[in-house]
Each structure stands twice: as C-alpha cells, then as structure tokens.
Amino acid sequence: MxxxxxxxxxxxxxxxxxxxxxxxxxxxxxxxxxxxxxxxxxxxxxxxxxxxxxxDFKLSEGETKRPEHKITVSVIDATEIKGRETDKGKIVKMLVSESSDQEPAPRTISLVGMGGIGKTTLAQLVYNDHEVGTYFGKRIWVCVSDPFDEIRIANAILEALVGSAQDLIELQALLERIQELVSGKRFLLVLDDVWNEDSTKWEQLKNSLKRGCLPGSRFLVTTRKREVANCMGSSSTDILELGLLSPDECWSLFSQLAFFEKNSRDRDLEETGRKIAERCKGLPLAAKTLGSLLRFKRSRAEWESVLNNHVWEIEEAESKLLAPLWLSYHDLPTEMRPCFLYCAVFPRDYTFKRDTLIKLWMAQGFLRETQNQEMEATGGECFEALAARSFFQDFEKDEHDGRIIQLKEITEQKPTPVYRLPKPIYSIQYQPY
Known part of the structure; x- marks a missing residue:
C-alpha cells in the first residue's frame, strides 16, 4: 500500500x-x-x-378439420326400412295415447343412442305415420345439430308453420309470431340431432311453443347423450334408448341393399353375405354402408375381400362409417379422450369391470386428483359420461344401486395393435364400444 x-x-x-x-x-x-x-x-x-x-406416427398438416353435421329432413321411404317396428309402436303410443289430451303442457320424448343406431330414421318413421299425421294438426321437423342456434331454429319453426320464409331476425319477434301461430293447435315438433346441454337455450323456445297450444302437443328429440334428453325436459319414462338390430333384422337390411337388382341370391354370395352382416354387430349404419358397397360387386372374390379386410381399410366404407363417429369423438371433453382411446388396447368381446378400468386409467395418469375430489370419483364421472354418450354397450348393473359395474365392448373381429392403426383413424379405431 x-x-x-x-x-x-x-x-x-x-x-x-x-x-x-x-x-x-x-x-x-x-x-x-x-x-x-x-x-x-x-x-x-x-x-x-x-x-x-x-x-410410425404421422404428423398432420395443419388443423384437423371438424366433421360436418349432416342436415336431415322428414322425408323417408318406409318400405326400405327394416326393423324398429316395436320401437316405432312405443313412440306412436306415447304421442297419441288418450291420456295425452289430459296433459296441459307438451311432453318431451327423447330417442337416445350412439351414432348410426337409427335415431333419425325412427323419428322419420314416426313423423310420417298415418295415425300421427291425423292426430296432430301441425307437424314440424327441425334439424338442430351443433351449435344450438336459437334464432335459426325459431326461423325454421316459423317457416314450417307459415309455409314460407319470414323476414324477422330478432328472437323476440320470432317467438311472439310462433306463439300466435301455435295458439289453439295441437302440434308435434321434432328436434333432430340435438347436442346442447344448456337448458336455458331451450327454455325460451319451449315457453313460446307451449303457451296457448292444445293439450296433447309433443316434442320429439333425437340425441346421442342422455344428459341432453334430461336437459330438454324428458323424464326417465319418456326416454327411449335404442338398441342394436337383431341378427335377422341386420341381415334383412344388409341383403336388401347388397342383392338389389341381382336376379337371384347366389348361395356362395349369401353365405359370405351373412358373415359380413354378422360383422356389422347390429349397427344399421354399418349394414347399410356395406350392403350399398356390395350392391355393385358381383363376384365371390370381391365379397370375400370385404369379409376378410378390416372394415376401416375399405376406402368406400371408411368415409361413411367414420363421419358420425368422429362427431361423437370431437364432442368429448379433452380430458376424456385419452380414457376412451385407452380402450383400444382391449381385444374383441372383452368384458371388463368398471372399477378395474378406472384403476387402469389412474395407473396411466389420465385422471387428476383435485382439492375437492379423489381420482376414483373423477374416473367414475368420466366412465358414466362415456356411457351416457353411447361409447359403451351391454351394461350389467348392480342390483342395489343400479350402478354400471361391467360391460362388454363391441369391436372389430381381430384385436389390432395400437401401432398398426390405419392412418385416418389413429384415435377412434374401436369406436363405438
């Protein structure tokens, strides 16, 4: 220093x-x-x-395009429909029974089932039934789809009542006009393909329609989800859950299309055709799609090719079969999708218990524990939600509390490893269950 x-x-x-x-x-x-x-x-x-x-996963280019909802109408050729006679009889009876005249407020009857099960077809059969047409002074058909657009639906109802398009654009004016037109009339309103679970969106339309109408008026709803039926005002006795077709009904529907314009049923083709019809598992959409596909195939080799191929690998059938199934899958909340996709690891006709499946979901990390709810409870809610959306079939319920305890899944003929899923359907290879 x-x-x-x-x-x-x-x-x-x-x-x-x-x-x-x-x-x-x-x-x-x-x-x-x-x-x-x-x-x-x-x-x-x-x-x-x-x-x-x-x-061998493939990266998708851009956003996945959401499938479009098919627009439905009331027109149908009843001669081409096979099966559903019992279901049709039940619905007609619920609509036109004598006790209907004693009910001041319109009842809401709901048809519930998985995509492709035949809800719209059954509603069309009922709508065009002679007894129904005679009983109701006015019948209205509205294809609702998603989203639930109140103004569009009100315009469709008004157009059906008046017979021509109207210039009204405000919901208030539309509802007032509808109320005037239904006053003193007994009507049937069919709301096809409903997805909305917000009851407030339906209440305003419902209130306008029920004011002044005659006793016995009815709402007929088709939906894939039981929650929607409840939201639309259906009691448990007014909900009809559609089942699969019987083997004979499925074969009848398939053969009507597959053998159309063929001079006679070739024995070899009929034998192969019955095996193909069995693979449809009673699903009308599958029977119609494969029957229409084989309508223009006349050689046994072509029919054998359809029988031996995985159904999703048939290009002509893929687009028609997958479109309605994609809609159900896209409607699932994000957190439920992995739980559903996990079911693809199970082989054909595998029967498993509800609690076991929930534990497997937990082991895979698909469920999250919250401050107010344990993982088992979250898994139970997820299972019930999938079941309510018709992703699962063939339930066995507990005798005491009615809880679903096990189910048998509906899959294709052979279990397919996840890594071999066809590229267009990595995520819904085994839909429906």
Missing part, C-alpha cells in the same frame, strides 16, 4: 472484489442449472421422436 493512499479506499476495493466474485459464482450456478434443465428437455424430445418412429 502506498504511503499516501487512504485506508478506506483499500477496504472498498476489497469489498467490491468479494461482491463481484459472489455474483460470478452465482451466475455460474444458474447457468449450470439451466443447462441441466435444457439437457433433460432434449432427452425427453429425443425420446418422443424415438417413440414416434417406433410406432
């Missing part, structure tokens, strides 16, 4: 050096910490890339 240097300056330099050194060491530690984090992320990304290559 120089003689003339002030002692305080020396102390300040030493302190400054110590602070600078501490700062450098801390910066080094932070850099090291972030470097380790980056390395872990790189390792995870490499693992994901490796699994993608192993399972």
């Amino acid at each position: 120089k003689v003339n240097e002030h002692p305080r300056k020396t102390i300040k330099k030493v302190c400054s050096f110590m602070i600078f050194s501490c700062f450098c060491f801390r910066e080094v530690r932070l850099r090291s910490h972030f470097a380790r984090k980056i390395q872990k992320l790189n390792d995870r990304i490499n693992g994901i890339v490796s699994e993608k290559n192993t399972f």
Whole structure:
C-alpha cells in the first residue's frame, strides 16, 4: 500500500472484489442449472421422436378439420326400412295415447343412442305415420345439430308453420309470431340431432311453443347423450334408448341393399353375405354402408375381400362409417379422450369391470386428483359420461344401486395393435364400444 493512499479506499476495493466474485459464482450456478434443465428437455424430445418412429406416427398438416353435421329432413321411404317396428309402436303410443289430451303442457320424448343406431330414421318413421299425421294438426321437423342456434331454429319453426320464409331476425319477434301461430293447435315438433346441454337455450323456445297450444302437443328429440334428453325436459319414462338390430333384422337390411337388382341370391354370395352382416354387430349404419358397397360387386372374390379386410381399410366404407363417429369423438371433453382411446388396447368381446378400468386409467395418469375430489370419483364421472354418450354397450348393473359395474365392448373381429392403426383413424379405431 502506498504511503499516501487512504485506508478506506483499500477496504472498498476489497469489498467490491468479494461482491463481484459472489455474483460470478452465482451466475455460474444458474447457468449450470439451466443447462441441466435444457439437457433433460432434449432427452425427453429425443425420446418422443424415438417413440414416434417406433410406432410410425404421422404428423398432420395443419388443423384437423371438424366433421360436418349432416342436415336431415322428414322425408323417408318406409318400405326400405327394416326393423324398429316395436320401437316405432312405443313412440306412436306415447304421442297419441288418450291420456295425452289430459296433459296441459307438451311432453318431451327423447330417442337416445350412439351414432348410426337409427335415431333419425325412427323419428322419420314416426313423423310420417298415418295415425300421427291425423292426430296432430301441425307437424314440424327441425334439424338442430351443433351449435344450438336459437334464432335459426325459431326461423325454421316459423317457416314450417307459415309455409314460407319470414323476414324477422330478432328472437323476440320470432317467438311472439310462433306463439300466435301455435295458439289453439295441437302440434308435434321434432328436434333432430340435438347436442346442447344448456337448458336455458331451450327454455325460451319451449315457453313460446307451449303457451296457448292444445293439450296433447309433443316434442320429439333425437340425441346421442342422455344428459341432453334430461336437459330438454324428458323424464326417465319418456326416454327411449335404442338398441342394436337383431341378427335377422341386420341381415334383412344388409341383403336388401347388397342383392338389389341381382336376379337371384347366389348361395356362395349369401353365405359370405351373412358373415359380413354378422360383422356389422347390429349397427344399421354399418349394414347399410356395406350392403350399398356390395350392391355393385358381383363376384365371390370381391365379397370375400370385404369379409376378410378390416372394415376401416375399405376406402368406400371408411368415409361413411367414420363421419358420425368422429362427431361423437370431437364432442368429448379433452380430458376424456385419452380414457376412451385407452380402450383400444382391449381385444374383441372383452368384458371388463368398471372399477378395474378406472384403476387402469389412474395407473396411466389420465385422471387428476383435485382439492375437492379423489381420482376414483373423477374416473367414475368420466366412465358414466362415456356411457351416457353411447361409447359403451351391454351394461350389467348392480342390483342395489343400479350402478354400471361391467360391460362388454363391441369391436372389430381381430384385436389390432395400437401401432398398426390405419392412418385416418389413429384415435377412434374401436369406436363405438
């Protein structure tokens, strides 16, 4: 130290050096910490890339286009429909029974079932029934779909009542006009393909329609979800859950299309055709699609090819079969999709218990425990929601509380490993269950 240097300056330099050194060491530690984090992320990304290559997953270009809802109308050729006579009789009886005249408020009857089960077809048969047409002074058909657009639906109802399009655009004016037109009339309103679970959207329309109408008026709703039926005002006795066709009904529907314009049923073709009809598992959509496909195929080799191929690998059938199934899948909340997709690991006709499946979901990390709810309860809600949307079939219920305890899934003939799923349907290969 120089003689003339002030002692305080020396102390300040030493302190400054110590602070600078501490700062450098801390910066080094932070850099090291972030470097380790980056390395872990790189390792995870490499693992994901490796699994993608192993399972041959393909990256999609752009956003997945949501399937379009099919617009339905009331027109139908009843001579082409096979089965559903019992179901039709039940619905007609509920609509025109003598007790209907004693009910001041319109009842809401709901047809519930999975996509392709025949809800719209049954509603069309009922709508065009002679007894129904005679009983109701006015019949109205509205294809609702998703979203539930109150103004569009009100316009459709008004147009059906008046017979021509109207210029009204405000909901208030539309509802007032509808109320005037239904006053003193007994009507049947069919609301096809309803997805809305918000009862407030339906209440305004419902209130306008029921004011002044004659006793015995009815609402007939078709939906895939039991929650929607409840939301629309159906009691448990007014909900009809559609089942699959019987083997004979399925064969009748399939053969009517497959053998159309063929001079006679070739024995070899009929034998193969019956096996194909069995693979339809009683689903009308599958029977109609495959029957229509084989309508223009006349050789046994072509029929055998359809029988031996995985149904989803038949290009002509794929688009028609998958369209309604995609709609149900896209309607699922995001957190439920992995739970449903996990079911693809089970083989054909596998029977499993509800609680066992929930535990498997938990083991896979699909369920999350919240502050107010345990994972088992969350899994139970997810299971019931999938069942209510008709993703599961063939329930066995507990005798005491009516809870679903096990089910038998409906799948294709052979279990297919996940990594071999056809590229268009990685996510819904086994829909419906």
